[in-house]
Amino acid sequence: MPISFDSALGIHTKALDVRARRTELLATNIANSDTPDYKARDIDFKAVLSRANDHLSSGLSRSNARHLPLSNDAESLNLLYRVPNHASLDGNTVDGQLEKAAFADNALRYQASLTFLDQKFKGLIGALKGE
Template sequence: MPLSFDSALGIHVKALNVRTQRTELLASNIANADTPGFKARDIDFKTALSGANSHLSSGLQRTHENHLSASAGSFGATTLYRVPNEASLDGNTVDGQLEKAAFAENAVRHQASLTFLDRKFKGLIGALKGE
């Protein structure tokens, strides 16, 4: 019976990819907090993860070797613009405190995904060793 990493690791790999994308967006928001006209962006994690699940399980097949595989890309993670709590005069929609809080929460959840994957790999290694 062949070992399938997709079934063995579950949703954690997809979750880690979406968390990584969200980290990049939140870091960009924080870096551009003082840039006039910058619009803060974010990813809805739940929607992106459900999109990743349906995208990879849709039975897509590559018909040419130059086509991208179904696992490539952003997993349907749609970038959304954040609605500001308070309007700014320069058109910037970044709320520094909100962005830092979202970044910290995402970092903790990113670490949790890494921990889940670590435990899965340790379990697989134990099963292969017969422990």
């Protein structure tokens, strides 16, 4: 019986992809904290993962490479604009402290996702070895 990595690894690979994309967005926000009229962007992680989980649990898959994708890849994330706590005179909506805190939190959660995947792979290797 062949091993399906999608079913074996579950939602953790998608979580890692979304965390990586969110890291890029948060870094861009921090880098543009002094850019006039820059609007901070973010991802609703729970909504994206919920959609991905629905696709996994529904059992949908592409039977042919020419079929349309399920549209839950990292490029189709619904990017949201962050609502600022305090209005800026130059129209910039980046709150540096909030962005840095979100970046640190996301980095920690990214590391947790890597740890979960590491444990999954160790379990698969153990199963293959018969341990």
